[in-house]
Amino acid sequence: MAQYHAKLSCEYNLTMGLSEELVMTRLTEEVPYELAGMRLDQALAELFADYSRSKLQTWIKSGRVQINDAINISPKTKMDGGEIIILDAEAEVVITAEAENIPLDIIFEDDSILIVNKPAGLVVHPAVGNWNGTLLNALLNYVPGLDSLPRAGIVHRIDKDTSGLLMVAKTLPAHNSLTQQLQERSIVREYIAICRGRMTAGGTVDEPIGRDPADRKRYMIRMSGKEAVTHYRVSQRFLRHTLIRVKLETGRTHQIRVHMAHIRFPLLGDQVYSGRFQMPPNCTERFATTLRSFKRQALHAAKLGLKHPVTEEYLEWEQPLPFDMVDLLEALTENDNQ
Template sequence: MAQLVQLTATVSESQLGQRLDQALAELFPDYSRSRIKEWILEQRVLVNGTISDKPKEKVLGGESVTINAEIEEDVRWEPQDIPLNIVYEDDDILVINKPRDFVVHPGAGNPDGTVLNALLHYYPPIADVPRAGIVHRLDKDTTGLMVVAKTVPAQTHLVEALQLREITREYEAVAIGHMTAGGTVDEPISRHSTKRTHMAVHPMGKPAVTHYRIMEHFRVHTRLRLRLETGRTHQIRVHMSHITHPLVGDQLYGGRPRPPKGASEEFVSVLRKFDRQALHATMLRLHHPISGMLMEWHAPIPQDMVELIEALRVDTELHKDQLDWL
């Protein structure tokens, strides 16, 4: 079954001189440049109402662009008996607590073994719902709460609620650096211009807003509570890196271990062994897509983050006489 894709945008003046495929890849970061190039060659792209089939054609800025394309659904999606940690279920929705090292949706490099494959096995009728009911994602190594639609009406309402920013998602994280106050990062995000697995803050990106507040101070790290207004790929990770406070363990965005001065070998070892971004989706609040009832779920932080935070507390206590903010 093919999924219809209809996209419209206006080329920015700042994109003057870019190739058409490059400009469109920046305007539509959810799709790879190679896929966009295929669509151009297939004459599925209109520029100012006229078909353009030349990926190398230069843009001037200000052009109106429309893409009408189809994406073939992946026929390799197979049910797989993979356990799911289900925290809530009714006739319309599932809420799961996702562990680390668990990809949500099949893709390049991960054709199976995903949350989607597990959902198809757990509840076979979900195959009739687009993307097996998945309406938002967590990164492979981000843990925590996700809602899944079991029916098409539930999915329609959940997608609409996400677009209207009516679903509240809060996260816990440990960031590198001593942060003095909470705040908001309001910076657009797009796919990185050269590293296609990375996202980046970019003026031509999609709007992205992350609110954060401080939960706990450590010597040179900070425990945070964050709330998403939008749900861009890698949003929290990109935004925290952008303000020079990448997440502990996030090697993609600069979160390599930075042990504080005088740290014990034991503490340094804990930091170096923490091999994923310290990020957990801890709270999910939404109106039930069918009943309209306001519902809320909480998932405590997983054991690896518990141990990291405890190690940070011990290190801070050992050096508290050197800290002027205590």
């Protein structure tokens, strides 16, 4: 999907030390043939799930939507499949946060990049409900010049309750280089996860992911979603759980969590995608206590590899499991050996 951002000259202060910039976004998509026969407004809701259907209908009527370069079109226009749709999305909000003195676990740093070990529970970027206390706030305090870069140099995210390695650009050329490497899928990102269920072998999940239309905070497998490819292999089997290593080929929101739940091996502790909590039968008291107290998905970004933006040398870092996942694995092992 092609897109551009054109900043408008409108910036103003908000409460809580935040500011906003208005940003115009152009999005281009080809209508999949499986949407043939669907109305334009319905197809847009599938293709651009980040926006509400009422907003998309408004944009159609105001001429913000083009089909094969035609502008004056009706929301009821039927799709044949294969059409090229261009959507000039209404200005969206980009949040600029204030610096905060929050400790950072720096794994590597030079003049171009910063590699951070993010603890579970730390939000990466400010959003509704988390305007302060984020990784971005901490980065602005640690490297004041980052306020001139998109998202303070953050080029990818990991979920709030996922721990592990995350890369940050300190200069605009470095930001452009890392973004390009992500698009080319040349950056190595490997995770360690604990799944519910005993796997027999590893494999690959190649299923598109999009927002859940019934709950915009969730994602799901959708044919109209974005391509998502996850490779996984078994590291250790337990009676009712499996320790796996996961390699991302793409980087969609909640990708590992959605894909593992899709193949019926949801991540242990995932309160969004693993369904109702169930205590395994005949488990030890320690394992039961550990499991009840583990309030996040058992997912850790363990390895990160990239080409340095300046030297072009390949660099790679690994970060061991945090204490809570180590404790969980020990409890699993003891439970199996009872």
